[in-house]
Amino acid sequence: MRIEISGLTKTYRGGVAAVDDLDLAVPTGMFGLLGANGAGKTTLMRILAGIVRPTSGRVTVGEHDLGTSAGRTAVQRDLGYLPQDLGVYPDLTARQFLDYVALLKGMDDRTVRRRRVGELLEVVALTEHADRRLRGFSGGMRQRVGIAQALLADPQLLIVDEPTAGLDPEERIRFRTLLSQFAGRRTVLLSTHIVDDIGQTCQEVAVLARGRLIFRGTVEELTRRAKGQVWSVVTDGPAPTEGTVVSALPHDDGMRYRIVAPSAPRPGARPLEPGLEDGYLAVATGRGNASRQPASPPGRRP
Numbered sequence: 001m002r003i004e005i006s007g008l009t010k011t012y013r014g015g016v017a018a019v020d021d022l023d024l025a026v027p028t029g030m031f032g033l034l035g036a037n038g039a040g041k042t043t044l045m046r047i048l049a050g051i052v053r054p055t056s057g058r059v060t061v062g063e064h065d066l067g068t069s070a071g072r073t074a075v076q077r078d079l080g081y082l083p084q085d086l087g088v089y090p091d092l093t094a095r096q097f098l099d100y101v102a103l104l105k106g107m108d109d110r111t112v113r114r115r116r117v118g119e120l121l122e123v124v125a126l127t128e129h130a131d132r133r134l135r136g137f138s139g140g141m142r143q144r145v146g147i148a149q150a151l152l153a154d155p156q157l158l159i160v161d162e163p164t165a166g167l168d169p170e171e172r173i174r175f176r177t178l179l180s181q182f183a184g185r186r187t188v189l190l191s192t193h194i195v196d197d198i199g200q201t202c203q204e205v206a207v208l209a210r211g212r213l214i215f216r217g218t219v220e221e222l223t224r225r226a227k228g229q230v231w232s233v234v235t236d237g238p239a240p241t242e243g244t245v246v247s248a249l250p251h252d253d254g255m256r257y258r259i260v261a262p263s264a265p266r267p268g269a270r271p272l273e274p275g276l277e278d279g280y281l282a283v284a285t286g287r288g289n290a291s292r293q294p295a296s297p298p299g300r301r302p
Ligand SMILES: Nc1ncnc2c1ncn2[C@@H]1O[C@H](COP(=O)(O)OP(=O)(O)OP(=O)(O)O)[C@@H](O)[C@H]1O
Pocket: 012, 013, 014, 016, 017, 018, 035, 036, 037, 038, 039, 040, 041, 042, 043, 044
C-alpha cells in the first residue's frame, strides 16, 4: 500500500509549521523516518493516522484520499497505529486489554476475538504473561502489547512512533525483528531517533528537519552522504570543535574522536568509511554530499 503525500502543511495554533509543504512517497515495505526532536515526525504520523487534520495539502493511502471522510474511514479500517505514548489500563491483564481494544475495533464475535488475541499474544511472545496485570510489565513488554493491539485487525498499513525508546538492547532487537517480519507486503512506517534501528530494518528512509524533507533515499544513499567527511582524530588536548563529534573513546595517546566534517578537521586526521549515523549527521547538519537529486525540486523555495 503506497502513501503519496503532496504539499502537506500542518500549522498549529501559535504559528508553528510542524509539517511544511512536504512531498513524500512511501512504498510498500518498511520505511524509516528520522529527524531531531520537533522535526515533525509525530505530527506527520498523526495526520496519516487520521488523528490530526492538515492545514493544507493532499495525502492518499492506496486509492484512498485522506481529505475525504470516506477515505479516512477506509484508511483507518486498514491501519494499525502504535503512538509514542500508548495509554494502557494497568489493572487489566494483557489478554483483557487486547480483548477490549479488539471490541473497540468492532470485532464483535467473541470466539473470533479470543482466537485473534491468542494468536497475537503468541506473535509477540507474551502468551505466558497473558494473564498478568499490565502494571507489572517492563517497558519492552508494554511495547509488545502495543504492537499486538496495532496488529489486531491485520492492517495493511502500520505506523509506529519511536517504538524502541527506553527498551533494553535485547528487547529493541526483538521488537524491530518483529516489525520486519510483519512488514512483508504491507507498509510499515517507523519513526525513531535510533539510527541503527532504521539501518537494521528499512531499505528506504526520509529525514525531516523543521517539518521539511531534507533527504529521501536508500539507507546506502544516506550513508554515502558522509563520504569523504568522516575522520579519526587522536589527541591528548582539548576535544576538537570542528565538525560534529560522533564518538570519543579512550586511546593510548589520549582520546580518539570520530568526527563528521567537510574537510580534515586537524592535520593528521585519518579518513574513515562512513556509517549510517555519519550520513544522518551530515544531512542533519546540512553538510551531506548531494550525490543525487535533492529531496524537493530545486527552486521551489528561496
Ligand atoms: N498540539 C500542538 N500544538 C502546538 N504545537 C505543537 C503541537 N504538537 C507539536 N507541536 C510542535 O510542532 C513541532 C513538531 O512536533 P512533533 O511532535 O511533530 O515533532 P517530532 O519530530 O515528533 O518530535 P519528537 O521526536 O520530539 O517527538 C514542534 O515544534 C512541536 O513543538
